[in-house]
Amino acid sequence: MANASRRALLLDLLRRGEVDVDDVAKRFDVSASTVRRDLRHLAEAEGVTRTYGGAVLTRPADEQSLRQRETVNGPQKEAIARAALACLADDDSLILDAGSTVAALARLLVDRRHRVVTNSLILVPMLAEAPGIHLTVLGGAVRTTSASTSGHQAVEAMRRVTADKLFTGADGVVAGRGLCEASPEQAALKETMMAQARDVYVLADASKIARASQQHWAPLPPRWTLVTDAAADQDQCSAFAAEGARIILAEVC
Incomplete structure (x- = not known):
């Protein structure tokens, strides 16, 4: 899976709540270190905050009308x-x-x-x-x-x-x-x-x-x-x- 596609899917998971690095690695069939790199990238670009063993969106999602x-x-x-x-x-x-x-x-x-x-x-x-x-x-x-x-x-x-x-x-x-x-x-x-x-x-x-x-x-x-x-x-x-x-x-x- 390309980096951009995997990160888009990871961001969608984050919008649903906190994610666990090991769970995401199994889901995407990649290493935990790859998931951590993705999360570092998202932390810089998408307002993601790292937590112990995972990550969460810094801000709640915008409410749709x-x-x-x-x-x-x-x-x-x-x-x-x-x-x-x-x-x-x-x-x-x-x-x-x-x-x-x-x-x-x-x-x-x-x-x-x-x-x-x-x-x-x-x-x-x-x-x-x-x-x-x-x-x-x-x-x-x-x-x-x-x-x-x-x-x-x-x-x-x-x-x-x-x-x-x-x-x-x-x-x-x-x-x-x-x-x-x-x-x-x-x-x-x-x-x-x-x-x-x-x-x-x-x-x-x-x-x-x-x-x-x-x-x-x-x-x-x-x-x-x-x-x-x-x-x-x-x-x-x-x-x-x-x-x-x-x-x-x-x-x-």
Whole structure:
């Protein structure tokens, strides 16, 4: 593998979280010294910080806007939304978090009957006039990047509501850590949403599995469901299952 190609792949691994030199050497079938040289090169050019036995990005990855995320992995998100829809019973009360994959699920709800609580601003025009939907929108500070509300007001409002099921996304999902997010306000609201729902569903395509690109975390409950696509890292899925998660793999048409 050419140096430039290997370093590009190594940088992609770093965007998902801290890497271990020996693990990367086995993955790329190169020596540990070659990986260390690559990391020194990236440290000079890409803002990488060496750690004991590995490396991590110095700065969290830039947060993509909702509009940008809507253009990525569309077929996978649609498949995940259909699989999530199959988990619903008539008249379930729902918490719908902000995010492009949850929005794909919301589009499938317009002819159904549900009570919905959400912090997603893009769901308001989508569901407000749906005859069977009773919609509640959480107040709070508006995050233009994610087209959502968050902050103290949103958390306090969420504490006063319970629901049968929560459907949430994340910047990344990591076994033993939980959901990673770009801001502490987002992480706090997700944690509160999980506490207020009887059942928790995390909708995350394969690119989000084992990705630790941000520094703020919301821990997952003892029992929850991951809905992802078949390209998800199987070792990571096994680690989720060992922690008590149910795994649903959505078929992409």
